[in-house]
Amino acid sequence: xxxxxxxxxxxxxxxxxxxxxxxxxxxxxxxxxxxxxxxxxxxxxxxxxxxxxxxxxxxxxxxxxxxxxxxxxxxxxxxxxxxxxxxxxxxxxxxxxxxxxxxxxxxxxxxxxxxxxxxxxxxxxxxxxxxxxxxxxxxxxxxxxxxxxxxxxxxxxxxxxxxxxxxxxxxxxxxxxxxxxxxxxxxxxxxxxxxxxxxxxxxxxxxxxxxxxxxxxxxxxxxxxxxxxxxxxxxxxxxxxxxxxxxxxxxxxxxxxxxxxxxxxxxxxxxxxxxxxxxxxxxxxxxxxxxxxxxxxxxxxxxxxxxxxxxxxxxxxxxxxxxxxxxxxxxxxxxxxxxxxxxxxxxxxxxxxxxxxxxxxxxxxxxxxxxxxxxxxxxxxxxxxxxxxxxxxxxxxxxxxxxxxxxxxxxxxxxxxxxxxxxxxxxxxxxxxxxxxxxxxxxxxxxxxxxxxxxxxxxxxxxxxxxxxxxxxxxxxxxxxxxxxxxxxxxxxxxxxxxxxxxxxxxxxxxxxxxxxxxxxxxxxxxxxxxxxxxxxxxxxxxxxxxxxxxx
Numbered sequence: 174x175x176x177x178x179x180x181x182x183x184x185x186x187x188x189x190x191x192x193x194x195x196x197x198x199x200x201x202x203x204x205x206x207x208x209x210x211x212x213x214x215x216x217x218x219x220x221x222x223x224x225x226x227x228x229x230x231x232x233x234x235x236x237x238x239x240x241x242x243x244x245x246x247x248x249x250x251x252x253x254x255x256x257x258x259x260x261x262x263x264x265x266x267x268x269x270x271x272x273x274x275x276x277x278x279x280x281x282x283x284x285x286x287x288x289x290x291x292x293x294x295x296x297x298x299x300x301x302x303x304x305x306x307x308x309x310x311x312x313x314x315x316x317x318x319x320x321x322x323x324x325x326x327x328x329x330x331x332x333x334x335x336x337x338x339x340x341x342x343x344x345x346x347x348x349x350x351x352x353x354x355x356x357x358x359x360x361x362x363x364x365x366x367x368x369x370x371x372x373x374x375x376x377x378x379x380x381x382x383x384x385x386x387x388x389x390x391x392x393x394x395x396x397x398x399x400x401x402x403x404x405x406x407x408x409x410x411x412x413x414x415x416x417x418x419x420x421x422x423x424x425x426x427x428x429x430x431x432x433x434x435x436x437x438x439x440x441x442x443x444x445x446x447x448x449x450x451x452x453x454x455x456x457x458x459x460x461x462x463x464x465x466x467x468x469x470x471x472x473x474x475x476x477x478x479x480x481x482x483x484x485x486x487x488x489x490x491x492x493x494x495x496x497x498x499x500x501x502x503x504x505x506x507x508x509x510x511x512x513x514x515x516x517x518x519x520x521x522x523x524x525x526x527x528x529x530x531x532x533x534x535x536x537x538x539x540x541x542x543x544x545x546x547x548x549x550x551x552x553x554x555x556x557x558x559x560x561x562x563x564x565x566x567x568x569x570x571x572x573x574x575x576x577x578x579x580x581x582x583x584x585x586x587x588x589x590x591x592x593x594x595x596x597x598x599x600x601x602x603x604x605x606x607x608x609x610x611x612x613x614x615x616x617x618x619x620x621x622x623x624x625x626x627x628x629x630x631x632x633x634x635x636x637x638x639x640x641x642x643x644x645x646x647x648x649x650x651x652x653x654x655x656x657x658x659x660x661x662x663x664x665x666x667x668x669x670x671x672x673x674x675x676x677x678x679x680x681x682x683x684x685x686x687x688x689x690x691x692x693x694x695x696x697x698x699x700x701x702x703x704x705x706x707x708x709x710x711x712x713x714x715x716x717x718x719x720x721x722x723x724x725x
Contacts, residue, residue: 221540222296223551226483226520227561227615229272232290232300237272239264240288241506241518244324244377244430244489245295248334251351258491259352260290260298261336263321268518271511276611278512284310284320287338289353294543295493295502301353305336313358315340324378324489325352326387330407335359337389337405342372344389346412360411367417368401370394375442377489378405379431381461388461389414390431390440397425397445402462418462423469426454431461432490434501437529440465441474443486446575448508449566450481457529474524476533476639479582480559483535485520495546500524502541503533513617514563523548525641534642553723556636556644557703558582560720562603563616569602570595580620583634589708590628600624602632604716613686614654614718622707623714629663633704636722644699648725651675651691651703653717657683660713665706668722671697686718693725 230238240262250257264286267279286303307317318341325336328348336347336356343363347356363371374392379402381388386404393399400421403414426442428451433439438458444451454471458464474482485505493500505520523539525532535558538551559582565571570578572595579585580602585593593599604621606614622630638644651668657679664680666689677691694701703722707715 220544221542221547221549222294223538223540224296224521225538225551225553226517226522227515227537227555228517230298230517230519233297234300236300237269238288238290238298238300238519239268239285240290241265241268241508242321242323242488243287245491245504246325246327246352246378246380247382248327248352250291251353258292258295259301259325260292261304261323261325262288263323264288264303265511267511275512275516275615276608278510278617280510282319282321282511284317287320287323287336287356291353294541295491296541296543304349304353305338305347305356309355309357320345322373322376324376324387324389326378326380326405327385328405328407328412329385331412335405335412337376337378339373339376344373344376344391348412360413362414364394367403367414368393368399375427375429377430381433382492382494383433388431390429392427392429392442397427398422400426400429400440400442402431420458420463420465421456421469421471423471426471428487428506430487430489432492432501434492434524434526434531435499435529438465439490439531441487441490442471443482444575446486446566448486448510450484450486450507450509450514450564451575453477453482453487453503453505453533455531474531474533476535480535481564481581482533483520483522484515484559484561484564488519493541493543493546495542495544498546500541500546500548501526501531509566514566515561515616527640532639532641534639536642550642556649556722557634557720558636561615561718562618562620565603565618568605570599572596580632583620583632586631586633588629588631590624590626590630600628600630606718610656610686610716616718619716619718620705621714621716622705623709623712626711627709628711629708631704631706632717633702636701636703638699644696644701645724646697646699647695649694649696649701649722650725651694651720651722653689653720654686655679655683655689655715655717656686657715658713660710661707661715663706663708664715666691666704667706668694668696668701668703670695670701 243262245260266283287305289301289304290298292298323338334349343361346359348359349356372394374397376391379388389403406415425445428443438461440456453474456465488504488506491502501524503522537555538553541548564581604619659682661680666677668675675694
């Protein structure tokens with residue numbers, strides 16, 4: 174073999190070896206990449222899964238979740254016998270219409286079905302089936318009426334599952350052979366002999382997993398100024414309520430529900446604001462039938478006031494008894510005629526406790542590990558409270574319930590112009606968005622900065638670490654959507670932390686909604702003031718919506 178031939182053979186051999194090496198490397202890297210993509214995008218090293226509020230939720234199959242006014246219960250799977258979480262609630266026709274087009278508010282609540290979803294981790298939900306439907310009611314000759322506020326209890330004497338649901342002016346009891354079976358008509362209860370009204374106000378089912386006993390928690394049907402608890406059981410061959418104990422009598426409450434934490438019972442409820450959001454109230458007792466304290470005077474959960482319980486109403490609770498921690502899951506409903514109060518029908522938040530005192534952690538995104546009971550704040554959590562300005566469903570300042578001068582979670586400081594008071598001459602602090610607005614921004618309301626005379630005003634919110642949720646030091650980005658007229662000498666979005674100001678000016682007119690962004694805000698000492706500063710002539714206006722503060 175000549176020198177040239179030997180050289181050529183050597184070069185070919187080296188090329189083949191390099192190609193082989195890179196092919197093996199490519200296969201190895203591809204294998205790693207595939208295994209990463211095969212993992213759920215929300216899975217972390219600690220096995221915590223993400224719960225995201227302020228969005229519409231889907232099942233594991235990508236279908237919308239429709240479940241309102243219900244509850245979560247732990248039952249054995251009818252096939253495997255393994256304990257699973259079953260979530261029951263109502264699918265209303267208008268909920269689907271609102272999800273399809275969030276720019277339209279619907280005034281009706283047409284019952285479609287009671288839905289059943291199952292999960293092993295309280296995050297990923299699989300649709301099982303509609304377990305009680307309008308067609309079933311039609312076959313029984315029942316006229317269309319309100320159907321809602323329900324829960325399911327296991328009745329060991331029958332080895333069946335009983336659903337208690339409001340049905341017009343009565344409490345309907347239906348039975349099924351399994352958690353996912355057809356719930357058939359059993360009987361209706363007229364509550365008059367028990368509480369003086371044929372119907373309950375609001376109601377939920379609470380199961381004490383320590384004893385296996387289930388209870389109906391409900392309010393007086395008129396005015397809702399009394400709350401009762403009744404054990405669910407058998408009497409003369411029928412599933413019914415065995416007793417009736419009044420545990421509260423005082424100011425009217427709705428959204429009545431109960432949970433148990435470290436051996437104590439908590440009775441929770443919301444204000445009588447229709448289907449609007451409100452504070453989250455509670456009482457506490459050592460025994461389920463009481464006495465509850467403070468006597469007939471509910472306390473507001475700390476952390477729930479700045480955005481009316483993350484713009485929701487008390488729906489139900491579920492207590493996770495993990496290997497490391499006991500965590501109470503607050504499950505709030507967003508009703509408000511299926512629109513106008515922020516996206517998403519379900520808002521789930523973790524509670525924290527200082528001894529027996531609950532604290533409401535208002536988060537837009539957080540992570541949960543159901544096995545350990547541990548939870549953490551997610552990277553994409555929005556630290557702004559009431560950032561879409563939907564907590565207040567009325568004109569603010571408001572002279573009617575709830576009487577208030579300031580927007581929930583925000584403070585407007587008048588530097589020049591008319592005072593902000595509960596009077597018709599006061600500037601209005603929120604704007605009622607049009608349907609066209611709502612194609613771009615979320616909900617029926619936005620912030621309004623305007624006056625009938627020349628004005629200068631600051632609208633601000635102080636964002637800081639709470640006892641249980643830290644605002645980490647570091648860099649953040651503040652964004653918002655704005656629409657404003659001409660006539661402003663000053664119009665700014667700002668952030669202020671540790672004596673340093675970060676400012677974005679946008680005083681030029683924006684006749685349509687614009688997205689604005691203030692970057693590289695350095696937050697120190699776990700505290701930042703964010704807000705908007707405006708100085709304008711009479712009747713100049715600025716509307717602000719969807720304010721978001723995210724860590725970089």
